[in-house]
Amino acid sequence: MVMANSSINSVLHQGSMLPHEFPLASLQRPASFHSFSSTWAITNGALHVSPKRWNCSASSCCFRFRECRCRWKRIVRSCSTSEFVISNDENYSNKQVVSLTPRLYDYVLKNVREPEILRQLRQETASMRGSQMQVSPDQAQLLAMLVQILGAERCIEVGVYTGYSSLAIALVLPESGHLVACERDAKSLDVAKKYYQLAGVSHKVDVKLGLAMDSLESLILNGEAGRYLDFQHHNDMI
């Protein structure tokens, strides 16, 4: 994946629900880049579904995550016996596209390079309530790769849970990098903080306990407006 703008150095990862009315645009720096919605498309097993038919922007994916998961289950069921799906979308010139079958996804998961500390965090979280919310290893590594490709130095995560995706990001941020980690649940944030510490990245993470909207508003009040790029609301792809 190639990013359109190599000068981008801030990203915003919205891992969760944020009220629609929040002025995310105020934290964004206009730029052209690959939409984060593709992350959802890929990791939700919809590699073969055209963006149009997926018809679900990344932001609405977050807001309507349950709905997307149901749709994902339907997609997997409908394609699991077939290795290929013919896309009718003229954007793909009706080419055959490899579908993400359970077998293929097993292969992806077996081969993803997951740092040991992330594996430990995933194991610790597995028995916790809400563990299905955690991003998968391939999702986290894709996020980390995006951060590296963009050369991101400032990131925001809305919805940290126990910190799997934020830790993946913090691990690849430069020493001077900065991640604002917003989470309303103190208990899960405690786990995240423990792992930032264990991984030696605490100095890069600014943990914000509370409603993300308040945390983001305080960033704006502190003059951070326009310093972050929103993965989810720019759809310029190359």
Ligand SMILES: C[S@@+](CC[C@H](N)C(=O)[O-])C[C@H]1O[C@@H](n2cnc3c(N)ncnc32)[C@H](O)[C@@H]1O
């Ligand atoms: C999908 S999980 C995030 C998973 C996380 N990215 C990971 O990889 O483990 C969503 C999280 O967002 C938090 N959350 C939901 N609404 C929130 C809000 N308005 N402000 C702050 N946190 C919120 C929830 O408590 C939950 O932990």
